Amino acid sequence: MEALATRAWEAVAGLYAGLRVTFRALVGRKNTVMYPLQKVNVAPRWHGLLALPVDPETGSDKCIICFQCERVCPDRCIHIEAGGKGKDRLLTRFDIEMDKCCYCGLCVEVCPTEAIVFVPHYETSTYNRANLVYDLDDLRRAAPKEPIAHGVVAMRGRP
Ligand code: SF4
Numbered sequence: 001m002e003a004l005a006t007r008a009w010e011a012v013a014g015l016y017a018g019l020r021v022t023f024r025a026l027v028g029r030k031n032t033v034m035y036p037l038q039k040v041n042v043a044p045r046w047h048g049l050l051a052l053p054v055d056p057e058t059g060s061d062k063c064i065i066c067f068q069c070e071r072v073c074p075d076r077c078i079h080i081e082a083g084g085k086g087k088d089r090l091l092t093r094f095d096i097e098m099d100k101c102c103y104c105g106l107c108v109e110v111c112p113t114e115a116i117v118f119v120p121h122y123e124t125s126t127y128n129r130a131n132l133v134y135d136l137d138d139l140r141r142a143a144p145k146e147p148i149a150h151g152v153v154a155m156r157g158r159p
């Protein structure tokens with residue numbers, strides 16, 4: 001009889017502990033968001049898309065065409081070509097195949113002039129893999145190319 005009472009007491013205590021967790025989750029702060037209608041900010045060191053920001057002082061690329069990022073990339077997804085000589089040397093091609101990129105960040109780390117950086121954009125899904133090759137103009141814009149597959153943008157019963 002005493003063993004039965006102990007087991008009943010343990011069952012009630014277990015039920016109480018479980019319901020306490022459920023109730024706390026019910027009234028507590030919600031951490032889920034209705035993506036893609038709602039979005040959360042990414043961390044400052046987020047590895048999103050890669051970009052080649054233009055120097056605001058000179059209006060030209062910060063890249064000094066040293067090819068270090070191309071050499072260090074483990075996925076061989078950076079392709080750089082340049083024309084001209086000496087101070088007149090200019091980038092003629094800077095392509096990144098983002099579908100091959102593993103977001104390791106080695107290209108960003110090795111760059112001596114901070115010419116290549118990560119930006120917070122992460123919505124790069126597309127129905128066409130060719131859209132995942134980012135050229136010089138795309139990288140200077142530092143934004144995803146169009147068209148982007150945005151997924152569900154409106155849900156039943158919601159605006
Ligand atoms: S993040 Fe890594 S894989 Fe992607 S382009 Fe840079 S070096 Fe290559």
Ligand code: SF4
Pocket residue numbers: 062063064065066067068069070080107110111112113114115116
């Ligand atoms: S490492 Fe930096 S400066 Fe060198 S080629 Fe790459 S982006 Fe340009």
